[in-house]
Amino acid sequence: MELKIFIVLFCALFTGGHSLQCYECLGMMGSCESKETTCPDTATCASATIVQSTGGNEVKMQSKGCKVKESCISASVNFGITRTVTSTQCCSTDRCNNNDAPDYGSNSPNGKQCYFCDGKSCFNKLNCLGDEDYCLKATATVGTLSETVKGCVSKSVCDATSQANAGFTGSCCQGNLCNGAKSVTQNLLFLLWPLFFFILIH
The missing domain is CATH 2.10.60.10 (CD59)
Incomplete structure (x- = not known):
């Protein structure tokens, strides 16, 4: 249940509108099949890789779509019982977010x-x-x-x-x-x- 809510909320970070043409998709456990979407003037194309680790379990998600430039960050948050690492790459030409963002962060x-x-x-x-x-x-x-x-x-x-x-x-x-x-x-x-x-x- 929590994972389903997580996916819905993460999708909300990628908005649609007009102007730049970007690939859009959300996929678990590997690359996702992309479709094209039109972004607002204020958005760039984005590709993100999210890795969530809880106990000995790890879930990887790929996401593509439109994102405001200010939120194109890569970061790690570690609460001991769970760690979430996100890598985001943004670009500003049509359909430039075809490739998956590389994994970000170190386990050392x-x-x-x-x-x-x-x-x-x-x-x-x-x-x-x-x-x-x-x-x-x-x-x-x-x-x-x-x-x-x-x-x-x-x-x-x-x-x-x-x-x-x-x-x-x-x-x-x-x-x-x-x-x-x-x-x-x-x-x-x-x-x-x-x-x-x-x-x-x-």
């Missing part, structure tokens, strides 16, 4: 540590990977449910946090284990955090 520890929440405690230590050089503490509200999470993120995620949507608040810091603060009660909403990530960087 970079020496930085941040706290993360596992449903019982928010003081678990997490080894950050790749370019996850910031710690994040964030809270999102969906209806009556509110969830606070902590983890390692790329700088581009922190830049997007300052422009977050209503219902989302977050703060970044650079020191090791700097996202301590008070522990919170967890609930099953943590399963939806990949959705908030993509809403955040839109």
Whole structure:
């Protein structure tokens, strides 16, 4: 159920309209079959590869379509129990997004540590990977449910946090284990955090 919602919300990041002609598709577990779409004047063509890892399971998704230039970023968000890495390539000529974006990010520890929440405690230590050089503490509200999470993120995620949507608040810091603060009660909403990530960087 959570994955279906994730796909719907990610598709919402790719808008249609007029002007630039781009390929458009969404595919799980490999390349997707593309059709053509017409984009708004403010959009570019985009190709994105998203890799979500939860436990020992990994899901890869390819997406193509129209995207505003400001949201053409590559980033990693790691909440310990789940990690989502997105690579986005944008271009500004007709049908230039034919190729899949290459995988982004590294799985190698970079020496930085941040706290993360596992449903019982928010003081678990997490080894950050790749370019996850910031710690994040964030809270999102969906209806009556509110969830606070902590983890390692790329700088581009922190830049997007300052422009977050209503219902989302977050703060970044650079020191090791700097996202301590008070522990919170967890609930099953943590399963939806990949959705908030993509809403955040839109």
